[in-house]
Amino acid sequence: MKTICISLALFFACGGYSQQLFSVHFDFNKDQLTTVARLQLDSFLTVQKDNRDSLTIHLNGYCDPSGSDDYNNRLSKKRVSTVKNYLLSQGIQPASIASETGHGEKIQLNENTTEEERLANRRVQISFSKFGPSQPTGTISLKDKIADSATKAGTNIVLRNINFFGGMRRFLPESTPMLEELLEAMRAYPKLIIRVEGHICCEQADDDGLDGETGQYNLSAARARAVTDYLVENNIAANRVSYKGFGHSTPLFPWPEKTEDERIQNRRVEIKIISK
Numbered sequence: 668m669k670t671i672c673i674s675l676a677l678f679f680a681c682g683g684y685s686q687q688l689f690s691v692h693f694d695f696n697k698d699q700l701t702t703v704a705r706l707q708l709d710s711f712l713t714v715q716k717d718n719r720d721s722l723t724i725h726l727n728g729y730c731d732p733s734g735s736d737d738y739n740n741r742l743s744k745k746r747v748s749t750v751k752n753y754l755l756s757q758g759i760q761p762a763s764i765a766s767e768t769g770h771g772e773k774i775q776l777n778e779n780t781t782e783e784e785r786l787a788n789r790r791v792q793i794s795f796s797k798f799g800p801s802q803p804t805g806t807i808s809l810k811d812k813i814a815d816s817a818t819k820a821g822t823n824i825v826l827r828n829i830n831f832f833g834g835m836r837r838f839l840p841e842s843t844p845m846l847e848e849l850l851e852a853m854r855a856y857p858k859l860i861i862r863v864e865g866h867i868c869c870e871q872a873d874d875d876g877l878d879g880e881t882g883q884y885n886l887s888a889a890r891a892r893a894v895t896d897y898l899v900e901n902n903i904a905a906n907r908v909s910y911k912g913f914g915h916s917t918p919l920f921p922w923p924e925k926t927e928d929e930r931i932q933n934r935r936v937e938i939k940i941i942s943k
Contacts, residue, residue, distance in 0.1 A: 689793055712757050712932055723763060724759070725767075726791055728745075820938060822939070836886065849894070863937075886914075
């Protein structure tokens with residue numbers, strides 16, 4: 668029997684404990700990682716490089732409803748094994764994998780009426796938790812940076828904890844605290860007007876990158892718009908926030924980036940203070 672279920676919780680935090688999740692997707696009838704899925708996992712591993720010993724990871728695999736229940740049960744388990752083996756090959760310890768479950772086609776996110784919807788259901792969900800402070804001791808908050816008399820119209824502030832999966836406008840799970848901090852700052856300073864500025868990695872020229880989800884060459888603008896949409900969806904007036912993409916014209920690290928950490932930092936968002 669096929670059931671429809673919408674995933675509700677993407678992030679929650681309590682004290683120093685947080686649980687987060689993201690999904691990687693698979694081609695039809697395949698259990699190999701796609702290029703995009705590999706980029707997602709690489710980004711996750713880089714962000715968690717200092718927390719790997721404290722991670723607890725749960726892997727849950729799913730299929731679209733094509734094929735028999737028995738076949739999809741086996742395929743979902745193979746997809747879980749693929750993700751597990753990749754994580755282990757990149758240094759995650761076996762003890763960190765707390766569970767690995769194939770659910771076949773039992774839990775669907777949508778009605779599977781389009782190929783895009785079916786792709787969304789061909790997934791392995793990586794749920795992970797860790798212990799640790801959400802913000803290092805001594806870190807200056809965004810509100811304090813904005814309040815500083817040195818921060819004036821024209822000042823740029825790098826939002827270093829807002830980062831993205833490679834080739835995508837989707838936020839890395841650990842972007843949530845900084846997004847919430849930005850939202851809090853916009854609420855605390857109702858006269859503050861900003862421009863959100865997006866940047867990408869891995870391009871030799873200044874051109875913008877390919878958005879792997881839409882097929883358009885506007886990735887930096889799409890990332891800036893993702894932050895803008897987050898603010899507007901949380902009741903920040905649209906006339907207080909604009910956005911612009913800068914492609915690879917102003918990287919923090921020059922092309923070719925030498926490490927995944929450099930690539931993540933180039934895939935960034937800044938805010939420019941327009942007025943305060």
